[in-house]
Amino acid sequence: MSKVLLELIDVQKTYGTGENEVHALRGASLQVKAGELVAIMGASGSGKSTLLTIAGGLEVPTTGDVRIIDNSLPTLKPAQLATLRRQTIGYVFQDFNLIPSLTVIENVALPLELDGVKVRKARKAALDALESMDIGELADRFPDEISGGQRQRVAIARSFVGPRQVLLADEPTGALDSKTSEAVIRALRKRIDAGIAGVLVTHDAKLAAWADRILVIRDGQIVEEISNTITPEQFGA
Protein backbone atom coordinates (compact mmCIF):
# COMPACT_ATOMS: atom_id res chain seq x y z
CA MET A 1 0.00 0.00 0.00
CA SER A 2 1.57 3.31 -1.09
CA LYS A 3 1.65 6.19 1.31
CA VAL A 4 -0.77 9.10 0.93
CA LEU A 5 1.44 12.13 0.21
CA LEU A 6 -1.24 14.73 -0.42
CA GLU A 7 -4.62 15.02 1.21
CA LEU A 8 -7.36 17.62 1.04
CA ILE A 9 -10.06 17.21 3.67
CA ASP A 10 -13.39 18.92 3.06
CA VAL A 11 -11.78 22.08 1.73
CA GLN A 12 -13.94 25.12 1.18
CA LYS A 13 -12.72 28.36 -0.32
CA THR A 14 -14.73 31.54 -0.41
CA TYR A 15 -13.38 34.67 -2.06
CA GLY A 16 -14.79 38.10 -1.19
CA THR A 17 -17.65 38.88 1.19
CA GLY A 18 -21.31 39.85 1.03
CA GLU A 19 -22.41 40.75 -2.48
CA ASN A 20 -19.07 39.72 -3.97
CA GLU A 21 -18.87 36.35 -2.28
CA VAL A 22 -17.64 33.57 -4.59
CA HIS A 23 -17.72 29.97 -3.39
CA ALA A 24 -14.82 28.67 -5.44
CA LEU A 25 -14.66 25.35 -3.55
CA ARG A 26 -17.57 23.80 -1.65
CA GLY A 27 -16.11 20.93 0.32
CA ALA A 28 -13.55 19.14 -1.84
CA SER A 29 -11.74 16.07 -0.52
CA LEU A 30 -8.94 14.23 -2.22
CA GLN A 31 -6.11 11.79 -1.47
CA VAL A 32 -3.12 11.19 -3.71
CA LYS A 33 -0.67 8.39 -3.02
CA ALA A 34 2.97 8.02 -3.95
CA GLY A 35 3.15 6.89 -7.57
CA GLU A 36 -0.36 8.09 -8.32
CA LEU A 37 -1.41 10.72 -10.84
CA VAL A 38 -4.84 12.30 -10.49
CA ALA A 39 -6.29 14.46 -13.23
CA ILE A 40 -8.79 17.22 -12.54
CA MET A 41 -11.18 18.22 -15.31
CA GLY A 42 -14.03 20.68 -15.34
CA ALA A 43 -15.38 23.77 -17.04
CA SER A 44 -13.68 27.14 -16.85
CA GLY A 45 -14.33 28.72 -13.45
CA SER A 46 -15.27 25.42 -11.79
CA GLY A 47 -12.48 25.71 -9.17
CA LYS A 48 -9.58 23.68 -10.59
CA SER A 49 -6.85 26.27 -10.09
CA THR A 50 -8.25 27.14 -6.68
CA LEU A 51 -8.01 23.50 -5.63
CA LEU A 52 -4.44 23.28 -6.90
CA THR A 53 -3.23 26.52 -5.28
CA ILE A 54 -4.66 25.35 -1.97
CA ALA A 55 -3.02 21.92 -2.37
CA GLY A 56 0.27 23.69 -3.04
CA GLY A 57 0.04 25.98 -0.03
CA LEU A 58 -0.24 29.10 -2.20
CA GLU A 59 -3.69 29.88 -0.83
CA VAL A 60 -5.23 29.13 2.55
CA PRO A 61 -8.52 27.23 2.64
CA THR A 62 -11.46 29.05 4.26
CA THR A 63 -12.28 25.81 6.08
CA GLY A 64 -10.88 22.28 5.90
CA ASP A 65 -7.38 20.86 6.02
CA VAL A 66 -4.55 20.26 3.58
CA ARG A 67 -1.95 17.65 4.48
CA ILE A 68 1.31 17.07 2.66
CA ILE A 69 3.25 14.08 3.96
CA ASP A 70 2.97 14.70 7.71
CA ASN A 71 2.30 18.43 7.69
CA SER A 72 -1.01 20.23 8.03
CA LEU A 73 -0.43 23.26 5.79
CA PRO A 74 -2.81 25.71 7.50
CA THR A 75 -0.93 25.23 10.81
CA LEU A 76 2.59 25.82 9.45
CA LYS A 77 4.49 29.05 10.10
CA PRO A 78 5.19 31.09 6.94
CA ALA A 79 8.88 30.12 6.92
CA GLN A 80 8.09 26.44 7.34
CA LEU A 81 5.53 26.62 4.57
CA ALA A 82 8.02 28.33 2.24
CA THR A 83 10.59 25.59 2.85
CA LEU A 84 8.02 22.86 2.29
CA ARG A 85 6.90 24.49 -0.94
CA ARG A 86 10.46 24.82 -2.20
CA GLN A 87 11.65 21.37 -1.26
CA THR A 88 8.65 19.12 -1.51
CA ILE A 89 6.18 20.60 -3.96
CA GLY A 90 6.80 21.07 -7.66
CA TYR A 91 4.27 23.53 -9.05
CA VAL A 92 3.60 24.31 -12.69
CA PHE A 93 1.58 27.52 -12.94
CA GLN A 94 -1.13 28.09 -15.53
CA ASP A 95 0.74 31.27 -16.53
CA PHE A 96 4.26 29.79 -16.08
CA ASN A 97 5.44 32.32 -13.43
CA LEU A 98 9.06 32.59 -14.59
CA ILE A 99 11.28 35.34 -13.27
CA PRO A 100 12.00 37.64 -16.25
CA SER A 101 15.38 38.90 -14.99
CA LEU A 102 16.83 35.37 -14.65
CA THR A 103 17.94 33.16 -17.53
CA VAL A 104 16.13 29.92 -18.24
CA ILE A 105 18.67 27.81 -16.35
CA GLU A 106 18.74 30.24 -13.43
CA ASN A 107 14.97 30.05 -13.20
CA VAL A 108 15.07 26.26 -13.05
CA ALA A 109 18.01 26.11 -10.61
CA LEU A 110 16.62 28.78 -8.29
CA PRO A 111 14.72 26.55 -5.85
CA LEU A 112 17.84 24.40 -5.37
CA GLU A 113 20.14 27.37 -4.93
CA LEU A 114 17.77 28.89 -2.37
CA ASP A 115 18.14 25.65 -0.45
CA GLY A 116 21.91 26.02 -0.38
CA VAL A 117 22.75 23.51 -3.10
CA LYS A 118 26.12 24.48 -4.67
CA VAL A 119 25.66 26.52 -7.85
CA ARG A 120 27.45 23.99 -10.10
CA LYS A 121 25.39 21.12 -8.80
CA ALA A 122 22.16 23.09 -9.03
CA ARG A 123 22.94 24.13 -12.63
CA LYS A 124 23.73 20.53 -13.57
CA ALA A 125 20.36 19.36 -12.17
CA ALA A 126 18.62 22.25 -13.94
CA LEU A 127 20.23 21.37 -17.26
CA ASP A 128 19.16 17.72 -16.87
CA ALA A 129 15.60 18.85 -16.28
CA LEU A 130 15.71 21.17 -19.30
CA GLU A 131 17.09 18.37 -21.44
CA SER A 132 14.29 16.07 -20.33
CA MET A 133 11.98 18.73 -21.81
CA ASP A 134 14.10 18.86 -24.96
CA ILE A 135 15.10 22.50 -24.48
CA GLY A 136 18.66 22.21 -23.11
CA GLU A 137 19.92 24.58 -25.80
CA LEU A 138 17.77 27.43 -24.43
CA ALA A 139 19.49 27.41 -21.02
CA ASP A 140 21.11 30.84 -21.32
CA ARG A 141 18.23 32.76 -22.87
CA PHE A 142 15.85 34.95 -20.91
CA PRO A 143 12.14 34.07 -20.66
CA ASP A 144 11.18 36.85 -23.10
CA GLU A 145 13.59 35.45 -25.69
CA ILE A 146 11.81 32.11 -26.06
CA SER A 147 8.40 31.04 -27.35
CA GLY A 148 5.30 30.51 -25.21
CA GLY A 149 5.48 26.74 -25.53
CA GLN A 150 9.18 26.80 -24.63
CA ARG A 151 8.41 28.94 -21.55
CA GLN A 152 5.85 26.37 -20.56
CA ARG A 153 8.45 23.62 -20.77
CA VAL A 154 10.87 25.68 -18.65
CA ALA A 155 8.15 25.92 -16.00
CA ILE A 156 7.72 22.15 -16.08
CA ALA A 157 11.48 21.58 -15.88
CA ARG A 158 11.57 23.83 -12.82
CA SER A 159 8.95 21.68 -11.10
CA PHE A 160 11.09 18.58 -11.76
CA VAL A 161 14.36 19.64 -10.07
CA GLY A 162 15.24 18.56 -6.57
CA PRO A 163 13.68 15.90 -4.37
CA ARG A 164 10.07 16.93 -4.95
CA GLN A 165 7.50 14.46 -3.70
CA VAL A 166 4.35 16.22 -4.81
CA LEU A 167 3.91 17.58 -8.31
CA LEU A 168 1.05 19.96 -9.08
CA ALA A 169 0.53 21.07 -12.66
CA ASP A 170 -2.08 23.56 -13.88
CA GLU A 171 -2.70 23.13 -17.62
CA PRO A 172 0.96 22.24 -18.21
CA THR A 173 0.47 21.72 -21.93
CA GLY A 174 -1.95 24.51 -22.78
CA ALA A 175 0.61 26.18 -25.06
CA LEU A 176 2.02 23.02 -26.62
CA ASP A 177 1.30 21.13 -29.84
CA SER A 178 0.07 17.56 -29.42
CA LYS A 179 3.40 15.87 -30.10
CA THR A 180 5.19 18.01 -27.51
CA SER A 181 2.28 17.54 -25.09
CA GLU A 182 2.71 13.82 -25.34
CA ALA A 183 6.44 14.08 -24.65
CA VAL A 184 5.67 16.22 -21.60
CA ILE A 185 3.02 13.87 -20.21
CA ARG A 186 5.33 10.89 -20.72
CA ALA A 187 8.08 12.67 -18.78
CA LEU A 188 5.60 13.65 -16.07
CA ARG A 189 4.24 10.12 -15.84
CA LYS A 190 7.78 8.78 -15.48
CA ARG A 191 8.46 11.12 -12.54
CA ILE A 192 5.19 10.06 -10.90
CA ASP A 193 5.93 6.36 -11.41
CA ALA A 194 9.19 6.86 -9.53
CA GLY A 195 7.11 7.47 -6.38
CA ILE A 196 5.85 11.04 -6.57
CA ALA A 197 2.21 12.06 -6.06
CA GLY A 198 0.83 14.20 -8.87
CA VAL A 199 -2.22 16.31 -9.63
CA LEU A 200 -2.78 17.48 -13.16
CA VAL A 201 -5.38 20.06 -14.13
CA THR A 202 -6.25 19.87 -17.81
CA HIS A 203 -8.93 20.43 -20.42
CA ASP A 204 -7.29 17.86 -22.68
CA ALA A 205 -8.90 14.43 -22.33
CA LYS A 206 -5.94 12.79 -24.10
CA LEU A 207 -3.70 14.04 -21.33
CA ALA A 208 -6.11 13.24 -18.50
CA ALA A 209 -6.21 9.66 -19.80
CA TRP A 210 -2.62 9.23 -18.59
CA ALA A 211 -3.78 9.66 -15.00
CA ASP A 212 -4.83 6.82 -12.71
CA ARG A 213 -8.03 8.63 -11.85
CA ILE A 214 -9.92 11.53 -13.34
CA LEU A 215 -11.91 13.76 -11.01
CA VAL A 216 -14.58 15.96 -12.53
CA ILE A 217 -15.22 19.20 -10.70
CA ARG A 218 -18.34 21.29 -11.12
CA ASP A 219 -19.20 24.50 -9.23
CA GLY A 220 -16.50 23.84 -6.63
CA GLN A 221 -17.45 20.24 -5.96
CA ILE A 222 -15.94 16.98 -7.12
CA VAL A 223 -18.93 15.35 -8.78
CA GLU A 224 -17.44 12.32 -10.44
CA GLU A 225 -14.48 9.99 -10.49
CA ILE A 226 -13.48 7.94 -13.53
CA SER A 227 -10.87 5.32 -12.70
CA ASN A 228 -8.56 3.71 -15.14
CA THR A 229 -9.49 0.11 -14.51
CA ILE A 230 -10.97 -1.52 -17.58
CA THR A 231 -9.17 -3.47 -20.23
CA PRO A 232 -9.18 -2.03 -23.73
CA GLU A 233 -12.31 -2.84 -25.59
CA GLN A 234 -12.15 -4.08 -29.14
CA PHE A 235 -12.14 -1.16 -31.54
CA GLY A 236 -13.66 -1.35 -34.99
CA ALA A 237 -11.22 -2.58 -37.62
Add this chain to the structure above:
Amino acid sequence: MSVRASILAVLTLGECHGYQLRQEIESRTGGSWQINIGQIYSTLERLERDGLLESVGSNGQGQTRYRVTPSGSVEAEEWLTTAIPSSPEARNELAMKLALAVTIPGCDVEKLVHAQRVQTMRNLQALTATKRDVDQNDPAELPWLLVADLNIFNCEAELRWLEHIEGTLARTAARGLNPNQTLSEPAKRGRPTKAN
Protein backbone atom coordinates in the same frame (compact mmCIF):
# COMPACT_ATOMS: atom_id res chain seq x y z
CA MET B 1 -26.40 1.59 -37.51
CA SER B 2 -29.44 0.34 -35.70
CA VAL B 3 -32.42 0.64 -38.05
CA ARG B 4 -34.12 -1.91 -35.86
CA ALA B 5 -33.85 0.07 -32.63
CA SER B 6 -34.76 3.35 -34.34
CA ILE B 7 -37.97 1.85 -35.73
CA LEU B 8 -38.90 0.56 -32.29
CA ALA B 9 -38.09 3.94 -30.74
CA VAL B 10 -40.43 5.78 -33.12
CA LEU B 11 -43.16 3.18 -32.64
CA THR B 12 -43.16 3.86 -28.88
CA LEU B 13 -44.85 7.15 -29.87
CA GLY B 14 -47.74 5.44 -31.69
CA GLU B 15 -48.70 3.21 -34.59
CA CYS B 16 -47.02 3.82 -37.95
CA HIS B 17 -46.73 2.22 -41.35
CA GLY B 18 -43.44 1.56 -43.09
CA TYR B 19 -43.19 4.63 -45.26
CA GLN B 20 -44.19 6.84 -42.35
CA LEU B 21 -41.41 5.29 -40.23
CA ARG B 22 -38.89 6.16 -42.89
CA GLN B 23 -40.09 9.78 -42.88
CA GLU B 24 -40.15 10.03 -39.09
CA ILE B 25 -36.60 8.77 -38.77
CA GLU B 26 -35.40 11.06 -41.52
CA SER B 27 -37.02 14.16 -40.01
CA ARG B 28 -35.94 13.29 -36.47
CA THR B 29 -32.30 12.99 -37.51
CA GLY B 30 -32.23 16.30 -39.32
CA GLY B 31 -32.47 14.65 -42.73
CA SER B 32 -29.07 13.06 -42.21
CA TRP B 33 -30.23 9.46 -42.16
CA GLN B 34 -32.25 8.21 -45.10
CA ILE B 35 -33.03 4.56 -44.81
CA ASN B 36 -33.82 2.56 -47.92
CA ILE B 37 -37.55 1.72 -47.82
CA GLY B 38 -36.77 -1.91 -48.65
CA GLN B 39 -34.62 -2.11 -45.55
CA ILE B 40 -37.45 -0.68 -43.47
CA TYR B 41 -39.86 -3.33 -44.69
CA SER B 42 -37.45 -6.21 -44.22
CA THR B 43 -36.59 -4.96 -40.74
CA LEU B 44 -40.30 -4.69 -39.90
CA GLU B 45 -40.79 -8.30 -40.95
CA ARG B 46 -37.94 -9.47 -38.75
CA LEU B 47 -39.16 -7.41 -35.79
CA GLU B 48 -42.63 -8.88 -36.18
CA ARG B 49 -41.19 -12.40 -36.37
CA ASP B 50 -39.22 -11.69 -33.16
CA GLY B 51 -42.35 -10.47 -31.36
CA LEU B 52 -41.10 -6.91 -30.88
CA LEU B 53 -43.96 -5.42 -32.87
CA GLU B 54 -47.25 -6.55 -34.36
CA SER B 55 -49.27 -5.47 -37.36
CA VAL B 56 -52.63 -3.89 -36.65
CA GLY B 57 -54.23 -4.17 -40.06
CA SER B 58 -53.93 -1.89 -43.03
CA ASN B 59 -55.27 1.56 -43.82
CA GLY B 60 -57.26 2.73 -46.84
CA GLN B 61 -54.23 2.64 -49.13
CA GLY B 62 -53.46 -0.92 -48.10
CA GLN B 63 -50.49 0.08 -45.97
CA THR B 64 -49.87 -2.17 -42.97
CA ARG B 65 -49.68 -0.34 -39.67
CA TYR B 66 -47.50 -1.56 -36.84
CA ARG B 67 -47.61 -1.30 -33.09
CA VAL B 68 -44.74 -1.95 -30.69
CA THR B 69 -45.16 -4.82 -28.22
CA PRO B 70 -44.10 -4.56 -24.55
CA SER B 71 -40.82 -6.36 -25.28
CA GLY B 72 -40.24 -4.01 -28.23
CA SER B 73 -40.71 -1.04 -25.93
CA VAL B 74 -38.17 -2.46 -23.54
CA GLU B 75 -35.63 -2.86 -26.34
CA ALA B 76 -36.21 0.70 -27.59
CA GLU B 77 -35.90 2.08 -24.10
CA GLU B 78 -32.67 0.18 -23.54
CA TRP B 79 -31.12 1.40 -26.78
CA LEU B 80 -32.06 4.99 -26.05
CA THR B 81 -30.52 4.97 -22.61
CA THR B 82 -27.24 3.11 -23.01
CA ALA B 83 -23.84 4.24 -24.21
CA ILE B 84 -22.25 2.56 -27.19
CA PRO B 85 -18.68 1.37 -27.70
CA SER B 86 -16.40 3.93 -29.35
CA SER B 87 -15.76 2.46 -32.74
CA PRO B 88 -15.83 4.67 -35.84
CA GLU B 89 -19.00 2.99 -37.11
CA ALA B 90 -20.64 3.29 -33.73
CA ARG B 91 -19.97 7.02 -33.69
CA ASN B 92 -22.45 7.58 -36.50
CA GLU B 93 -24.96 5.49 -34.64
CA LEU B 94 -24.42 7.69 -31.60
CA ALA B 95 -25.19 10.84 -33.56
CA MET B 96 -28.38 9.30 -34.97
CA LYS B 97 -29.35 7.95 -31.56
CA LEU B 98 -28.97 11.35 -29.90
CA ALA B 99 -30.81 13.11 -32.71
CA LEU B 100 -33.73 10.69 -32.36
CA ALA B 101 -33.60 10.79 -28.58
CA VAL B 102 -34.10 14.56 -28.33
CA THR B 103 -37.31 14.25 -30.35
CA ILE B 104 -38.80 11.55 -28.14
CA PRO B 105 -40.77 12.85 -25.14
CA GLY B 106 -39.58 11.57 -21.77
CA CYS B 107 -36.20 10.45 -23.04
CA ASP B 108 -33.43 11.56 -20.65
CA VAL B 109 -30.92 12.75 -23.23
CA GLU B 110 -28.64 14.40 -20.67
CA LYS B 111 -28.27 11.11 -18.87
CA LEU B 112 -27.46 9.40 -22.15
CA VAL B 113 -24.83 12.00 -23.05
CA HIS B 114 -23.29 11.67 -19.62
CA ALA B 115 -23.19 7.87 -19.79
CA GLN B 116 -21.56 8.16 -23.18
CA ARG B 117 -18.93 10.60 -21.90
CA VAL B 118 -17.92 8.25 -19.11
CA GLN B 119 -17.82 5.30 -21.49
CA THR B 120 -15.71 7.17 -24.05
CA MET B 121 -13.36 8.48 -21.36
CA ARG B 122 -12.85 4.91 -20.16
CA ASN B 123 -12.04 3.81 -23.69
CA LEU B 124 -9.56 6.63 -23.98
CA GLN B 125 -7.95 5.61 -20.70
CA ALA B 126 -7.68 2.01 -21.83
CA LEU B 127 -6.14 2.99 -25.17
CA THR B 128 -3.69 5.28 -23.44
CA ALA B 129 -2.73 2.52 -21.02
CA THR B 130 -1.83 0.17 -23.87
CA LYS B 131 0.12 2.93 -25.58
CA ARG B 132 2.02 3.62 -22.37
CA ASP B 133 3.37 0.09 -22.36
CA VAL B 134 4.62 0.22 -25.94
CA ASP B 135 8.32 0.70 -26.63
CA GLN B 136 8.41 3.85 -28.73
CA ASN B 137 11.84 2.93 -30.07
CA ASP B 138 10.65 -0.33 -31.55
CA PRO B 139 9.85 0.27 -35.24
CA ALA B 140 7.70 -2.87 -35.32
CA GLU B 141 5.27 -1.06 -33.01
CA LEU B 142 4.86 1.91 -35.34
CA PRO B 143 1.90 0.67 -37.41
CA TRP B 144 0.03 -0.23 -34.25
CA LEU B 145 0.85 3.15 -32.73
CA LEU B 146 -0.53 4.99 -35.75
CA VAL B 147 -3.85 3.20 -35.46
CA ALA B 148 -3.93 3.62 -31.68
CA ASP B 149 -3.40 7.36 -32.13
CA LEU B 150 -6.27 7.59 -34.59
CA ASN B 151 -8.53 5.91 -32.05
CA ILE B 152 -7.24 8.19 -29.31
CA PHE B 153 -7.90 11.34 -31.34
CA ASN B 154 -11.33 10.03 -32.31
CA CYS B 155 -12.18 9.48 -28.65
CA GLU B 156 -11.03 12.98 -27.86
CA ALA B 157 -13.11 14.43 -30.69
CA GLU B 158 -16.13 12.53 -29.45
CA LEU B 159 -15.60 13.81 -25.90
CA ARG B 160 -15.36 17.38 -27.09
CA TRP B 161 -18.47 16.94 -29.17
CA LEU B 162 -20.36 15.44 -26.22
CA GLU B 163 -19.24 18.27 -23.95
CA HIS B 164 -20.36 20.74 -26.56
CA ILE B 165 -23.81 19.23 -26.99
CA GLU B 166 -24.21 18.99 -23.23
CA GLY B 167 -23.89 22.77 -23.25
CA THR B 168 -26.27 23.09 -26.18
CA LEU B 169 -28.88 20.91 -24.44
CA ALA B 170 -28.58 22.91 -21.22
CA ARG B 171 -28.99 26.18 -23.13
CA THR B 172 -31.99 24.82 -25.02
CA ALA B 173 -33.62 23.74 -21.77
CA ALA B 174 -32.81 27.07 -20.09
CA ARG B 175 -34.59 28.91 -22.89
CA GLY B 176 -37.63 26.69 -22.35
CA LEU B 177 -37.43 25.23 -25.87
CA ASN B 178 -38.79 21.75 -26.35
CA PRO B 179 -37.37 19.62 -29.20
CA ASN B 180 -39.88 16.78 -28.69
CA GLN B 181 -41.91 15.79 -31.75
CA THR B 182 -45.17 13.88 -31.90
CA LEU B 183 -45.87 11.69 -34.93
CA SER B 184 -46.70 13.70 -38.04
CA GLU B 185 -49.61 13.04 -40.36
CA PRO B 186 -48.57 10.17 -42.62
CA ALA B 187 -48.01 11.20 -46.23
CA LYS B 188 -50.24 9.59 -48.86
CA ARG B 189 -47.46 7.66 -50.54
CA GLY B 190 -45.52 4.53 -50.02
CA ARG B 191 -45.46 0.91 -50.82
CA PRO B 192 -48.75 -0.95 -50.37
CA THR B 193 -48.82 -4.06 -48.21
CA LYS B 194 -47.73 -7.25 -49.78
CA ALA B 195 -50.61 -9.57 -50.55
CA ASN B 196 -49.83 -12.61 -48.44
